[in-house]
Amino acid sequence: MTTRPTRADLAAAADRTIPDVLAPGLAVLFVGINPGLWSAATGWHFARPGNRFWPALHQGGFTPRLLHPSEQDELPALGLGITNMAARASARADELSTGELLDGAAILTDKVARYRPRWVAVVGVTAYRIGFQRPKATFGPQPEPLAGARLWVLPNPSGLNAHFTPVTLGLAFAELRTATDLPDRRAAGPPDQ
Template sequence: MGPPAAAVDHPGSGARPTAEELAAAADQTIPDVITSGLDVLFVGINPGLWSAATGWHFARPGNRFWPALHRGGFTPRRLHPSEQSLLPGLGLGITNMVARASARADELTAEELIAGGAILTDKVARYRPAWVAVVGVTAYRIGFARPRAGFGPQPELLAGARLWVLPNPSGLNAHFTPETLGVAFGELRAAVAGG
């Protein structure tokens, strides 16, 4: 896993990384958007190639994270992935279960997800968010040995943080529409607001 791929500098422009930039992004990492004491730390499965090529989390067009974040009431407007640095000011952050980028999350091994769960636990202990929201139930089930876990609040804490599992916002997840993802994010928002 090498250093982060060079960021493509066109914030908000919608310009697409080239095929060469996407290919070069495989196995790269991107920095977390994190600081101490967040209200919610969102945890992706791993960066996609588009994210690794741009340096922005959930950057691929068609990924529904940013619209769901807004529909769920976490942001005052729909943010572009290039605006991810605004999140800590809203009490939000982003990290991943597995740091390395891949074309698809199903390219990850169970061992990587389990190791990622341990790294995430250490990160949560260090940064102390109030809530941790894993976006992807399968990654959560494997990474934390919780084969029967479902969506929503989890009974256990993660390094002292309350834990919630959200649907994967990838455009490949046909089980959830933009509207139902917004509802799922809104349920977490209500729980966070309720303390």
């Protein structure tokens, strides 16, 4: 889809799923809460205008330039991937049940065991707290690994999350990138092929 989804497109996208952007041995697997309707209508993760994931990914130094959501398939070449805690699309993350997040955490754990990323970055502390039953979890590195991967919790990049500005969100992503020992790609050219 190259045009903006219509209201009918968005309404039809409820409860859809979208494919993961995943490959074995990634450096970082980013985990969204669940696809929004805009993402489900387009098939692109973090696609809604106003979502700050892609700018934060670039400001954090993970990508050499700001990628459009339609370019998500370029991520594995950079050692990056995307999945979700819950697969079902909804208008808002708070429409998910506790059971969906608990089930999603179990599915994510199996996915991490199978694909073996070095780091898993959950993008949304509330979903992480509920899904993994860690009510006191905070942002940043987590003390326990997830299926052998190091675990990090980032702020939710949704435009609805007013607690983080684009600048502070970019800094949070940069802190993760520094911990992963990945280079700051903003100053670098395209990855070696």
